[in-house]
Amino acid sequence: MPNRPQPQFPELDSQPFWEGAKNGELRYQTCDDCKEVVFYPRAHCTKCGSGKTTWRTSKGTGTIYTYSVVRQNRSPAFADLGAYAVAYVDVDEGFRMLTNIVGVDDPTKQIKVGMKVKVEFEKQDSGEYPIPVFRPA
Amino acid sequence: MAKKRRDAAVVGIYEWPKRVDPSVSAMQIKAASIRRALEDAGLDWKDIDAIYDAGDGEGGGGLGLAAYLGVRPTVIDTTQVGGSSYEFQAAHALRDIAAGKADVAVLSYGSKAATQRIPIGTGGRGVGGNWQGNMEIPYGATLISNYAMVATRHMHQYGTTSEQLAEISVATRAHAMRNPEAVQAMADLQFVGVNEITVDDVLNSRMIADPLHLLECCMVSDGGGAAIIVSGDVAKKTKKKPVWILGSGEATSYRTNDGDITVSAGAQSAPIAFGEADVKPKDVDIAMIYDSFSITVAVCLEDLGFCKKGEVGDYVKGGVLRWDKKGAPALNTDGGGLSSNHPGMRGLFLLLESVRQLRGESTSQVPNAKLAVAHGNGGLLGATHTGGTVILAAD
Numbered sequence: 001m002p003n004r005p006q007p008q009f010p011e012l013d014s015q016p017f018w019e020g021a022k023n024g025e026l027r028y029q030t031c032d033d034c035k036e037v038v039f040y041p042r043a044h045c046t047k048c049g050s051g052k053t054t055w056r057t058s059k060g061t062g063t064i065y066t067y068s069v070v071r072q073n074r075s076p077a078f079a080d081l082g083a084y085a086v087a088y089v090d091v092d093e094g095f096r097m098l099t100n101i102v103g104v105d106d107p108t109k110q111i112k113v114g115m116k117v118k119v120e121f122e123k124q125d126s127g128e129y130p131i132p133v134f135r136p137a
Numbered sequence: 138m139a140k141k142r143r144d145a146a147v148v149g150i151y152e153w154p155k156r157v158d159p160s161v162s163a164m165q166i167k168a169a170s171i172r173r174a175l176e177d178a179g180l181d182w183k184d185i186d187a188i189y190d191a192g193d194g195e196g197g198g199g200l201g202l203a204a205y206l207g208v209r210p211t212v213i214d215t216t217q218v219g220g221s222s223y224e225f226q227a228a229h230a231l232r233d234i235a236a237g238k239a240d241v242a243v244l245s246y247g248s249k250a251a252t253q254r255i256p257i258g259t260g261g262r263g264v265g266g267n268w269q270g271n272m273e274i275p276y277g278a279t280l281i282s283n284y285a286m287v288a289t290r291h292m293h294q295y296g297t298t299s300e301q302l303a304e305i306s307v308a309t310r311a312h313a314m315r316n317p318e319a320v321q322a323m324a325d326l327q328f329v330g331v332n333e334i335t336v337d338d339v340l341n342s343r344m345i346a347d348p349l350h351l352l353e354c355c356m357v358s359d360g361g362g363a364a365i366i367v368s369g370d371v372a373k374k375t376k377k378k379p380v381w382i383l384g385s386g387e388a389t390s391y392r393t394n395d396g397d398i399t400v401s402a403g404a405q406s407a408p409i410a411f412g413e414a415d416v417k418p419k420d421v422d423i424a425m426i427y428d429s430f431s432i433t434v435a436v437c438l439e440d441l442g443f444c445k446k447g448e449v450g451d452y453v454k455g456g457v458l459r460w461d462k463k464g465a466p467a468l469n470t471d472g473g474g475l476s477s478n479h480p481g482m483r484g485l486f487l488l489l490e491s492v493r494q495l496r497g498e499s500t501s502q503v504p505n506a507k508l509a510v511a512h513g514n515g516g517l518l519g520a521t522h523t524g525g526t527v528i529l530a531a532d
């Protein structure tokens with residue numbers, strides 16, 4: 001299994017996101033007052049400042065906004081991965097998340113901006129929180 | 138050009154000459170650089186009444202630096218916004234001096250990034266346990282890959298090519314080869330070739346994070362320096378001609394759900410600075426733009442208004458950024474972070490080379506240079522970052 005760094009707690013803003021990940025849910029917030037999508041998670045709306053937000057679960061589909069294939073990372077958790085793709089994915093409900101693109105043989109050639117992708121939750125040796133990554137849909 | 142503002146001027150500078158230097162600490166680099174910059178200005182240690190510090194160095198910062206130096210400033214500013222901290226600090230020094238709170242302001246920098254072998258660009262990024270870190274550390278996005286994702290998107294939106302971005306590395310290396318300290322730096326840091334490079338050399342260097350090649354990435358060096366910024370009254374009696382700070386702008390930007398990551402904080406900071414200085418990008422002779430990577434310069438050239446958004450690929454063609462070419466301001470005439478000096482926070486050197494050019498002291502001196510812009514980009518382009526723009530003019 002992969003051995004990615006785990007989120008660390010206590011951390012009050014992102015805790016519900018990661019509890020969702022344990023259940024295979026990709027979670028995000030919306031503002032009760034202005035309906036803005038709030039992401040990364042936090043306790044206020046970034047558009048209107050409201051303190052009232054509601055957690056929702058995404059269908060987990062989206063589009064690659066941009067990406068890069070990392071050829072060199074001296075951090076031990078990633079040093080042995082070979083080339084891997086980091087990306088921003090625009091998730092269909094309207095939030096952009098940093099993630100990895102998995103499930104392609106050659107990330108240097110097979111990943112494109114605009115590609116449709118879907119989430120999967122990758123179990124980790126490093127701890128109890130599975131990490132949401134995306135693969136071509 | 139409108140009548141120059143004469144509230145504050147840079148009157149003393151010093152850049153630590155060695156880029157690999159096991160013999161000194163970062164704090165020693167800072168203190169010695171301040172001494173040399175004061176000598177350059179013809180001022181004394183006891184004249185210092187304001188310090189600006191990004192918290193670099195062993196036991197420095199707002200609590201430690203004044204004590205280490207042995208001075209008693211009445212303005213202490215600890216602005217730390219990444220590599221652009223020094224543009225922000227210069228902006229604050231201008232403001233504090235104009236408000237009458239300070240007469241002799243000191244900015245300093247010291248780093249041992251090379252000796253300590255800190256993997257700035259390719260280390261794991263960030264720490265967990267905070268709102269951003271917990272959402273990012275699982276994904277192994279190196280510092281470089283953040284910038285690379287901006288390049289990927291710029292290429293996608295505008296058809297920009299690696300050949301075009303490589304022009305930035307080529308022009309900067311040409312300047313470095315004219316700067317003996319940069320040549321020594323590249324030798325000491327064991328660059329594969331200490332020579333001028335071509336677009337093909339850049340494209341044939343190894344990929345670090347697609348689409349950025351090795352020769353599009355800055356070095357990791359030791360180094361540091363200092364700048365002395367003084368009031369108009371003090372500037373009347375300094376040794377060398379003052380270089381006036383005409384205006385400044387500060388901004389921040391970050392990942393949003395629908396933002397355009399090809400636009401940096403510079404798009405917000407630059408118009409403020411140009412407006413305050415009452416000059417236009419076309420008036421600029423020298424563009425000192427933070428070259429952490431080729432794409433940083435490309436995006437900032439657009440955001441500072443030298444060309445339109447998306448058109449930088451055409452703009453940089455044909456070596457126009459060289460010191461001896463017309464059609465664009467001379468870019469990073471000291472050799473830049475790509476080929477001369479990048480100990481982690483390069484912002485100070487943008488100010489120092491601007492001053493050298495406006496004094497006529499650069500190793501790639503643009504004849505009769507009158508106006509320079511120093512633009513720092515700190516943090517992570519494409520993610521949370523800052524833009525600090527400072528406009529400087531010859532006396």
Ligand SMILES: [Zn+2]
Nearest residue numbers: 031034045048
């Ligand atoms: Zn709201």
